[in-house]
Structure formats: C-alpha cells, structure tokens
Amino acid sequence: MTNFPGIIKSKLPRTGTSIFAVMSQLAVDHKAINLSQGFPDFEVSPELIDLISHYMNKGFNQYAPMAGVPLLRERISEKIEKAYGFKYDPDKEINITAGATQGLYSAIACMVRDEDEVIIFEPAYDSYAPAVQLCGGTVKYAKLEAPEYTINWQKVSRMLTNRTRMIIINSPHNPSGSILRKSDLMALEHLIKNMDIVVLSDEVYEHLIYNGEQHESVCKYPGLAERSFITGSFGKTFHATGWKMGYVLAPANLMKEFRKSHQFIVFTCNTPVQHAIADFLGNEKNYTSLSKFYQKKRDLFTEMIRPSRFRIIPSHGTYFQLVDYSDISDEKDMDFAVRLIKEHGIATIPVSPFYHKGDDHKILRLCFAKKEETLEKAAKILCKI
Numbered sequence: 001m002t003n004f005p006g007i008i009k010s011k012l013p014r015t016g017t018s019i020f021a022v023m024s025q026l027a028v029d030h031k032a033i034n035l036s037q038g039f040p041d042f043e044v045s046p047e048l049i050d051l052i053s054h055y056m057n058k059g060f061n062q063y064a065p066m067a068g069v070p071l072l073r074e075r076i077s078e079k080i081e082k083a084y085g086f087k088y089d090p091d092k093e094i095n096i097t098a099g100a101t102q103g104l105y106s107a108i109a110c111m112v113r114d115e116d117e118v119i120i121f122e123p124a125y126d127s128y129a130p131a132v133q134l135c136g137g138t139v140k141y142a143k144l145e146a147p148e149y150t151i152n153w154q155k156v157s158r159m160l161t162n163r164t165r166m167i168i169i170n171s172p173h174n175p176s177g178s179i180l181r182k183s184d185l186m187a188l189e190h191l192i193k194n195m196d197i198v199v200l201s202d203e204v205y206e207h208l209i210y211n212g213e214q215h216e217s218v219c220k221y222p223g224l225a226e227r228s229f230i231t232g233s234f235g236k237t238f239h240a241t242g243w244k245m246g247y248v249l250a251p252a253n254l255m256k257e258f259r260k261s262h263q264f265i266v267f268t269c270n271t272p273v274q275h276a277i278a279d280f281l282g283n284e285k286n287y288t289s290l291s292k293f294y295q296k297k298r299d300l301f302t303e304m305i306r307p308s309r310f311r312i313i314p315s316h317g318t319y320f321q322l323v324d325y326s327d328i329s330d331e332k333d334m335d336f337a338v339r340l341i342k343e344h345g346i347a348t349i350p351v352s353p354f355y356h357k358g359d360d361h362k363i364l365r366l367c368f369a370k371k372e373e374t375l376e377k378a379a380k381i382l383c384k385i
C-alpha cells in the first residue's frame, strides 16, 4: 500500500514505540528469558477463570453500565475503606476502566487543557507524558533523587506556577521500587493546599509492598483525597495483565468530569470479567496475601543474584528490581540490554527510556513476577555475566 501522501503533523514527534513492547518482542525473537515487560509468567487463579466462564455462559455478555458493574464498584469501595479508612461512594466516586492506562488517560483528558502544566517525576512510567501532550498540556519534569529515588518537595514547590494543573505521583514506583511515605504525602498535601491543582495518584502496585511497610494511599490524607484521582489495576492484583481491567477513584465533582471523557474513550469495559472480579474480591485473602507472595520472590531472586557483578538497588514495592551494571560494562543501557538478549538470552528493561532526556545511569530493571524456576534460570545467567 502507498503511504498517506499528505503532511502528517505528528502530535507526538519524539515518541517511539514503548520500551516494554520493544524488549518483549526482542525477547520473543531471540527466545530469551523475559524479565523485561512487567507481567507474571504463572497462571491466574482457576477460580477466577471459572467465574468468568460462568458469567459468560450465564449471558453476561452485553454492555455493562458506563461506570461499571455496580457490585464491583461496591466491592472496591469496601476494600478501600477497609484498607485506608476512607469511603468512596460506589455510584458517584468509582469508575471501572480498561486497565489503569485508560484511567490515567481519561483523568488527564478531562482535566488538562492547552498550556496547562503537569508535573511528573522521572524516571516515569511511559504513558504519563504522552497522555499529557496529546491533551495539549506541557510536562514539567522533576527528578527522583539518588540513592533511594525520593522526592525533593522543596524543589517541587519551586516548580509550581499558576498554570500548574496536575501533579502525577506513583507509589509503589515503577521502575525504581521506591515508595512514598507519610512525610511525602503530608508535604504534598501542605504544598498544594488552596491551589487549583489536582493529583493523579497511580497506585496500581498498592498490594505489592514489602518488609511490613504500609501503602500510603492519597485517600488517607483529607487534603489530598478531595483533589485526587487514584488509579488501580486488577491486572497487577490478580496476575492478569492481559485483561486490562482497572478502576479510578475520585471525589464526585472530579468523577463527574472524568465520566465525560471516559464515556467517549471506551464507554464501558468487559462485562463478564467485571462480574467475576466482583465475586472474587468478596474474599479478601485473594489480595491481602500478595505482599508476602511477591516478597518471597523478591528475596529469593536478590539472594540468587547477590554473587553476580550486578549491584542490587533495594526494591520496597512493585515487582521490579533495579540493578546497576557499571562494574560490568560502560555501554549505554539500551546497548547493554540488547546485548544481554542476543548474547546471553535474558531480556531486561534499560531505565534511560523512563527519562525524557534519556539519562543513563547504567541501570536495568528486572521483573521478578516469575515462577521460581524462571528466576533460577535467570539468576544463573546473570551470575555468569
């Protein structure tokens, strides 16, 4: 076919294909062990799969209500109240989304206007900046600071202008595995008090937090809850990233705006999966055991790679582990990661694509949401490099 003959004025001229798609494809092409894109290599609970087929067979196959299946919204409300002591109204303050990605996009689309500024923290998950740019906004980049990828709130305060419309935070944090603590949330709450700034809090890894630490949801802080959208993802919580099922929480007046954009971006999401997850959420053991489950994997994996020449950077949450390879090579992280796939059969994610200027600190991200046997094979390879 011939190409479009006119001029394409790209809305995202500097955006390429997502690093997750690139590295996963390379892993497939070279039959490498894939610790790159974040997804489990083990199965979803058979009970949950049975529930989905049950609801499909029962005829729950047409459009769900725009906001999502009511029972699922009720169950989310109960779960959030139990965990964080804050109640979201299932009718007015909760919306089911096609994964967190669509929740993030719809929240940005309903809030950000031309020339509004949005602050994001780098290294940053890759969907935030393009979503802001597609909506005409300008991204203002702050940096998480070494060695623990923490936020310097004083620096953030100097970035605020009368155009600042939104601040996007993410805890537990992809890719670093850092977490925001009480003092961070209090600093943010204080910083934007009395300003027309909303917070978009990406909390998809809320249940993946280690060493007994507690997830600090923005909804625990009244001054933040009243101005925040929270995104959640059942893909992370139920090991089913391919189902693209998540939710957004926000106070009623923000949710009203959210639904205006949501209804024309996706309108509604997969019906039988919503019913099945509603049932499954009824048993809280189905998600409260996740931290223990993943901490075991993290600890096993880090112990196995400790003898390697990779330096382990502590991970407090998520299913990602950063490693510094500067004792092994001074290659660029992208070149090194590609070589690991081609020569050693192991796929990882270089961290430079999480920075708009491609900052290269010689760090790779490894996903440990894998079976023990996969982690053992991967560790053997890493120890030989």
Ligand code: PMP
Residues within 6 Å of the ligand: 038, 098, 099, 100, 101, 102, 125, 170, 173, 174, 202, 204, 232, 233, 234, 235, 236, 241, 244, 245, 246
């Ligand atoms: N935010 C972060 C930080 C993520 O790591 C992911 C995982 N892909 C998402 C959002 C998107 O989640 P989902 O797959 O539910 O769209």
Ligand code: GLN
Residues within 6 Å of the ligand: 018, 020, 021, 036, 037, 038, 039, 174
């Ligand atoms: N969140 C996952 C990761 O960080 C994958 C996201 C994606 O493939 N878009 O690897």
